[in-house]
Amino acid sequence: MSAHLKLYNTATRDVADFKPLHEGKVGIYLCGATVQAPPHIGHVRSGVNFDILRRWLTASGYEVTFIRNVTDIDDKILHKAVHEEIPWWAVAQKYERAFTEAYRALNVLPPTYEPRATGHITQMIELMEILIANGSAYAPGNGDVYLDVRQLTYYLTLSRQKLDDLQSAEDADLTYKKDPRDFALWKAAKPGDPSWPTPWGAGRPGWHLECSAMARAYLGESFDIHGGGLDLIFPHHENEIAQSQSAGWRFANIWMHNAWVTASGEKMSKSLGNSLQVQEILKKVRGIELRWYLGSAHYRSMLEFSFEALEEAAVNFRRIEGFLKRATDLLGTTPDGVVSAAFTEAMNEDLAVPTALAVIAEILKSGNTALASDDRAGVKSAAAEIRGALGILGCDPLDEIFATGDHADAQVLDGLISLALEQRAAARSRKDFAAADAIRDQIAALGVVIEDTPQGTRWSIG
Numbered sequence: 001m002s003a004h005l006k007l008y009n010t011a012t013r014d015v016a017d018f019k020p021l022h023e024g025k026v027g028i029y030l031c032g033a034t035v036q037a038p039p040h041i042g043h044v045r046s047g048v049n050f051d052i053l054r055r056w057l058t059a060s061g062y063e064v065t066f067i068r069n070v071t072d073i074d075d076k077i078l079h080k081a082v083h084e085e086i087p088w089w090a091v092a093q094k095y096e097r098a099f100t101e102a103y104r105a106l107n108v109l110p111p112t113y114e115p116r117a118t119g120h121i122t123q124m125i126e127l128m129e130i131l132i133a134n135g136s137a138y139a140p141g142n143g144d145v146y147l148d149v150r151q152l153t154y155y156l157t158l159s160r161q162k163l164d165d166l167q168s169a170e171d172a173d174l175t176y177k178k179d180p181r182d183f184a185l186w187k188a189a190k191p192g193d194p195s196w197p198t199p200w201g202a203g204r205p206g207w208h209l210e211c212s213a214m215a216r217a218y219l220g221e222s223f224d225i226h227g228g229g230l231d232l233i234f235p236h237h238e239n240e241i242a243q244s245q246s247a248g249w250r251f252a253n254i255w256m257h258n259a260w261v262t263a264s265g266e267k268m269s270k271s272l273g274n275s276l277q278v279q280e281i282l283k284k285v286r287g288i289e290l291r292w293y294l295g296s297a298h299y300r301s302m303l304e305f306s307f308e309a310l311e312e313a314a315v316n317f318r319r320i321e322g323f324l325k326r327a328t329d330l331l332g333t334t335p336d337g338v339v340s341a342a343f344t345e346a347m348n349e350d351l352a353v354p355t356a357l358a359v360i361a362e363i364l365k366s367g368n369t370a371l372a373s374d375d376r377a378g379v380k381s382a383a384a385e386i387r388g389a390l391g392i393l394g395c396d397p398l399d400e401i402f403a404t405g406d407h408a409d410a411q412v413l414d415g416l417i418s419l420a421l422e423q424r425a426a427a428r429s430r431k432d433f434a435a436a437d438a439i440r441d442q443i444a445a446l447g448v449v450i451e452d453t454p455q456g457t458r459w460s461i462g
């Protein structure tokens with residue numbers, strides 16, 4: 001029995017007890033999207049995985065500050081702007097919105113703050129000033145600013161590479177760089193491209209610099225958890241560490257990385273990407289079912305995508321939903337969620353979701369047995385524990401976000417007509433037949449057919 005949360009830290013390659021830097025509080029920085037195309041499921045898996053972490057920390061009593069940035073200036077965005085013949089900022093806003101909609105459809109909670117890179121140029125310039133002043137970075141006069149990797153003592157500890165083993169580009173231009181492996185903090189403006197003024201010339205930020213500056217701005221010089229996809233370890237996260245630690249900041253305490261969604265064993269390719277766009281998949285399954293599927297694998301395990309596996313996950317989820325519905329019918333209400341000890345134990349083991357799903361399957365089994373024997377207490381406790389678990393996984397069907405479709409409309413309609421029928425029955429019982437008939441006529445005028453039967457009043461839309 002593990003009463004304490006343990007997390008895997010990429011930096012130490014070890015699972016250890018989670019200890020926040022400040023008691024009761026957790027700061028998380030998650031690298032967000034470069035908004036240059038509609039999201040595919042590979043993009044949103046990290047959103048779902050880290051949303052589960054956030055919900056679990058919150059449920060465990062922590063006050064969580066969750067930062068997920070938007071990279072809204074980048075080569076790919078500039079290329080897209082040329083291709084789509086719209087301004088670069090219109091590209092960024094269009095796809096930022098697409099990501100926001102995808103996160104919403106998947107019930108990924110909005111971050112505490114969602115900083116855009118272009119809104120934090122001042123903080124990036126401040127960081128470069130520190131790095132140039134202490135000799136970690138240099139501005140060779142062409143408008144670029146580089147980090148001097150040879151003076152780093154801690155470089156490449158996350159990916160466990162050696163600087164000498166790093167391939168340096170054969171064609172690296174050493175006119176301005178001291179070493180081909182030095183990376184750009186800032187890039188000099190090219191004609192026609194957007195740029196911001198700095199003491200070293202106008203230009204735009206390098207991707208790595210953005211995250212160091214924004215993490216510092218919202219979480220301070222040191223914070224608990226930095227997350228991102230596995231493919232960000234090198235160079236992005238190594239370079240964030242190099243910049244931040246060269247500035248004298250301790251930076252992230254724990255590094256967490258989610259694995260990819262693969263298709264045919266490979267990281268999702270662009271060609272597959274189109275059919276696996278979130279908005280396309282949501283034509284086949286509901287948001288709650290896609291969320292269930294994406295969250296079902298352990299965050300450090302590759303998720304091999306197939307439509308068969310997605311459909312299978314959706315069918316499994318509908319079984320759980322079906323139980324909750326029957327339990328609600330029997331009890332007259334859906335019990336509030338309760339997080340069971342077995343579920344807690346699974347989640348505390350580095351978010352062992354597959355084990356947690358096995359726990360849910362066991363509860364479902366006992367819940368269905370209780371239903372079959374009309375054991376209301378058994379049904380109630382199973383429904384409460386299932387709802388508690390689904391809430392942590394972001395898959396509670398009663399969450400407002402999922403309760404906005406046809407199903408919810410039908411529930412509201414059912415509630416309203418039942419209310420009117422109760423009023424009619426009350427009027428009749430006090431022998432106010434004029435009022436009862438008036439209610440009946442008004443309901444009929446809306447096209448609702450009422451039928452009085454020995455089992456009670458039934459209605460349908462005629």
Ligand SMILES: [Zn+2]
Binds near residue numbers: 030031032211236
């Ligand atoms: Zn980042």
